Amino acid sequence: MIGTKSKGIEKIGFLSLFLTLISGAISLTIHFTPLYRFSIQRYDLVAVSGLSQAKLLENYRLLLQFLNYPWNNELKLPDFPMSAAGLGHFYDVKQLFLFNYFILFVTLVPTLYFLYYLWKKQQLWRLVRPFQWGILAPVIFLFLMLIGFDTFFVTFHQLFFRNDDWLFNPITDPIITVLPAQFFMLCFVLFFLVLEGLFYAMLRIGKKSVK
Structure with missing residues (x-):
């Protein structure tokens, strides 16, 4: 009976741990605004848009506020008109963002409990194989x-x-001209690097426990 209970805790714990790390990596990527500042300079978005860097960053800040805050239900960017389809897409993105935060919220405590559970039983070495x-x-x-x-x-x-x-x-939704595909590629690269770093940290914790 104890073994069955331990296996159940382990399965739920690892699922929760992976979901926490993935949703955490997504959240860190979303909020890493220096990446957009870099993209403005790297892809010359000032020349593309005819707007100053300050105005581009302000519009980006307002976009992130809409996407991240549940109580912000109206998207209005001072320098970028939007079609109904464009607005619809950002509403869809908002739902994905909020779902990600929900996953992070509901898994964080179980994850912390699971890590404490492994530490207390001196079984942090169990992290090694899954994260390998x-x-x-x-x-x-x-x-x-x-x-x-x-x-x-x-x-x-x-x-x-x-x-x-x-x-x-780009005619009806000029916002896309200052959110180029290269910027999203950098976002994905950052996400995978952050996730790799978190997975590696878990692996190191497990290997240190073995020693």
């Missing part, structure tokens, strides 16, 4: 993304969105 395998996933996805980002990007949208609103028309 798990650490390969970000590397594989990063490789696939870099050798064919366009395909990766389209497949991602087809998996997570039920419509074609993400196919922005």
Whole structure:
């Protein structure tokens, strides 16, 4: 009976741990605004848009506020008009963001309890095998993304969105001109690197326990 209970705790614990790390990596990527500042300079978005860097950053800040805050239900960007389809896509993105935060919220406490449970029983070494395998996933996805980002990007949208609103028309939705595909590629790269770092940290904790 005890063994069955321990296996149940372990399965739920590892699921919760992986979900916490993945949703945490997504959250860190979303809030890493220096990446957009870098993109403004790297891809000359000031020249593309005719707006100053300060104005671009202000519009980006307002966009993130809409996407991240449940109580912010109206998207208005001072320098970028938007079509109904464009607004619809950002509402869909908002739902994904909030779902990610929900996953992080509901798994964080169980994850902390699970790590405490392993530490108390001196079984942190159990982290080694799952993360030896798990650490390969970000590397594989990063490789696939870099050798064919366009395909990766389209497949991602087809998996997570039920419509074609993400196919922005730069005439009706000029916001897309300052959110180039290269910026999203950098976001994915950052996400996979952060996730790899978190997985590696778990692996190191497990190996240190073995020693």
